[in-house]
């Protein structure tokens with residue numbers, strides 16, 4: 001099967017400075033790929049470059065094929081349609097992931113309506129609201145009716161992240177990009193969101209590009225992992241193999257750090 | 270912007286705010302009613318000598334008379350209409366131009382943005398009044414409308430700069446990126462996300478612009494570049510009262526009070542409107 005996302009020799013530059021260098025990996029349909037590395041290693045830039053959304057002043061080179069189409073150098077107008085049908089993103093900070101001046105229901109309705117129009121399905125208020133409620137229910141938000149009528153500041157961080165996931169699902173993406181989706185959440189909520197993501201990805205047969213600096217989190221969310229350091233890939237392979245027999249010093253240090261953290265937790269009680 | 274939203278508002282704070290809104294609405298409403306009324310009725314003919322010269326306030330002439338014996342209260346009432354036209358007109362022109370240019374700069378490539386930003390800074394460094402004077406002087410004669418357009422253009426630079434900064438701040442938010450990824454058009458991003466989010470701050474600034482426009486028109490009139498009589502503005506009344514300010518101070522005090530009350534009223538009203546437009550400041554259910 002041809003990959004959904006095929007990145008080949010991708011580099012991202014800011015002025016003369018290389019922030020991401022010669023990165024190559026691919027994600028097959030339905031596959032769960034983890035992108036791991038310390039903060040600042042270029043994980044987010046790689047993901048944004050993959051959907052052609054780099055900020056002003058940054059330039060990408062190399063090749064990115066998203067659903068078979070070249071992203072690097074493509075015009076924004078052409079990318080809008082490609083993104084809309086192919087990818088959706090969940091971000092780290094649930095506070096800025098939602099418009100503070102829009103009620104949750106209306107906010108989720110936006111991508112629902114857009115996607116329905118694009119697919120030629122009915123986009124009247126009633127069908128849209130039915131799908132919104134259905135989505136809020138699927139991301140296990142309690143009392144979807146009440147949540148739909150709430151402002152973002154009236155619900156918890158975990159609930160906001162669930163609403164953001166519902167918005168991503170509304171796009172019916174083939175590829176879901178989750179950029180540190182649990183980093184800002186407490187441990188319990190983190191585990192719940194991870195479980196939800198895993199379940200949704202499986203049910204809908206979406207591919208997942210899961211970004212995190214946290215090794216145990218990636219280990220539970222991905223099948224295959226790419227280790228990034230200073231904008232370069234140091235190692236990639238199946239999760240179990242990479243974490244059991246890390247070939248690179250850097251990966252070894254990540255694994256060791258996670259172990260000692262685990263040990264500390266076991267000693268604590 | 271987000272930071273101020275996170276500050277919890279006390280119940281007393283809310284009551285005080287709704288009070289400012291009410292006071293603002295009453296004051297502005299009064300000017301509006303009086304201004305509209307003058308289209309149909311006024312206590313006296315504004316051009317007629319209805320009393321002696323420079324009379325002190327009395328029941329017949331609530332604000333006294335000017336040096337031609339015209340009823341000052343009538344002239345001040347007409348002034349309300351002029352001031353509202355000037356303020357509203359200048360704000361509409363300033364907002365339309367300013368918001369458009371500001372959004373354009375926020376969305377533009379870095380080079381175009383830099384050019385626009387520099388241009389705006391130069392325009393802003395130019396005193397509003399001087400700019401308005403230049404525009405009035407280069408048009409064929411002073412009229413109410415040249416003054417309104419001139420002040421509106423002068424104001425638009427400030428509105429544009431503010432819009433640019435506010436829009437850029439919103440554009441950095443993840444929900445904008447998410448919207449772009451899901452294929453939302455720029456137009457829709459502007460109308461459903463950017464404008465609602467910059468509106469509260471913009472509104473307060475526009476109220477400030479309204480006040481400044483009324484004052485700028487008064488200054489233009491004071492310099493003889495504003496609306497000619499009989500549609501005299503408060504600024505012209507102030508100018509005419511200048512020579513007699515020691516013998517008949519009320520000729521200057523009365524239009525002054527009218528001017529200040531409208532400017533304050535507009536600002537109170539805008540503060541109240543902003544709070545109503547912001548769900549985090551509204552009473553929670």
Ligand SMILES: Nc1ncnc2c1ncn2[C@@H]1O[C@H](COP(=O)(O)OP(=O)(O)O)[C@@H](O)[C@H]1O
Nearest residue numbers: 014019038039040041042043044045046055058
């Ligand atoms: N718009 C930008 N301009 C210049 N440098 C940037 C920009 N965005 C990110 N960077 C730099 O690129 C590096 C990688 O950033 P990022 O991909 O966000 O890291 P992370 O792995 O934490 O997601 C960082 O050193 C960051 O400072």
Ligand SMILES: [Mg+2]
Nearest residue numbers: 043044179180
């Ligand atoms: Mg990041």
